Amino acid sequence: MPQLNPTPWFYTMLATWLTLSLIIQPKLLSFTSTNLPSHKAPAPTKTTPWTWPWT
Amino acid sequence: MNLSFFDQFMSPHLMGIPLTLLSLLLPTLLLPAPNNRWVTNRLSTLQLWLLNTITKQLMTPLNKKAHKWALILTSLMTMLLAINLLGLLPYTFTPTTQLSMNMALAFPLWLATLLTGLRNQPSISIGHLLPEGTPTPLIPALILIETTSLLIRPLALGVRLTANLTAGHLLIQLISTAVMALLPIMPVMSTLTAMILFLLTILEIAVAMIQAYVFVLLLTLYLQENI
Numbered sequence: 589m590p591q592l593n594p595t596p597w598f599y600t601m602l603a604t605w606l607t608l609s610l611i612i613q614p615k616l617l618s619f620t621s622t623n624l625p626s627h628k629a630p631a632p633t634k635t636t637p638w639t640w641p642w643t
Numbered sequence: 644m645n646l647s648f649f650d651q652f653m654s655p656h657l658m659g660i661p662l663t664l665l666s667l668l669l670p671t672l673l674l675p676a677p678n679n680r681w682v683t684n685r686l687s688t689l690q691l692w693l694l695n696t697i698t699k700q701l702m703t704p705l706n707k708k709a710h711k712w713a714l715i716l717t718s719l720m721t722m723l724l725a726i727n728l729l730g731l732l733p734y735t736f737t738p739t740t741q742l743s744m745n746m747a748l749a750f751p752l753w754l755a756t757l758l759t760g761l762r763n764q765p766s767i768s769i770g771h772l773l774p775e776g777t778p779t780p781l782i783p784a785l786i787l788i789e790t791t792s793l794l795i796r797p798l799a800l801g802v803r804l805t806a807n808l809t810a811g812h813l814l815i816q817l818i819s820t821a822v823m824a825l826l827p828i829m830p831v832m833s834t835l836t837a838m839i840l841f842l843l844t845i846l847e848i849a850v851a852m853i854q855a856y857v858f859v860l861l862l863t864l865y866l867q868e869n870i
Contacts, residue, residue, distance in 0.1 A: 589652070592742065596654045600663055601744070603664045603667050605747065608722055611668065612718040612722050618677030619691050
């Protein structure tokens with residue numbers, strides 16, 4: 589199995605981490621989100637029933 | 644020279660120049676360039692939606708301290724997704740079939756989660772080695788079993804991704820070889836095999852996405868225990 593040849597292992601590791609940290613992370617950081625994922629504001633829920641106005 | 648079926652997994656070289664770095668950099672071209680505009684084009688908007696969905700999906704079960712890991716986990720997911728899916732195109736080299744790349748990703752990240760837990764909350768992290776409600780006579784055996792299972796996690800993480808993708812690519816190559824070999828002899832069998840190949844390709848697309856997700860999901864699970 590050619591994957592088990594240990595010669596390129598160090599360079600593959602280096603290339604992977606360099607790509608991940610120097611290229612992909614800055615690209616993803618530069619995405620300006622229109623709606624940031626945020627925690628839901630803990631608002632108390634309505635417990636008393638109310639009738640829908642039909643008119 | 645005659646190629647064997649495993650030669651698709653050899654690290655790519657062109658006249659002696661190693662192309663490994665190129666094979667890792669090219670999938671990043673799918674991500675759009677940074678833009679200062681609030682509303683960008685369709686591709687950027689779709690990718691932003693995908694990114695936010697992935698981030699929310701990964702970060703929901705984690706506590707607030709763990710949200711610091713959002714960037715590295717999301718970028719890992721993006722990279723694995725892009726590399727896996729691009730590898731399904733014919734004649735492309737998939738870096739995630741290389742055990743070296745997957746171990747290089749799995750081992751440091753798993754170690755980071757482990758050391759985070761051991762450093763900040765050592766008792767709780769070590770306490771995970773004994774499940775609740777264990778009968779007392781079983782405790783020594785179970786601690787050994789849980790320690791082994793803990794130490795084997797990075798290996799499992801790396802080998803899972805490697806094996807799934809390697810097996811998929813190998814199957815695709817074998818069945819396409821069968822289709823081409825049967826074409827002059829039994830065209831009907833060749834057509835049936837081609838239909839199997841089509842279904843297999845759909846499966847491989849699903850596997851590519853699922854394996855990328857599982858890799859990152861397991862890392863968030865290991866993080867959950869330790870942070």
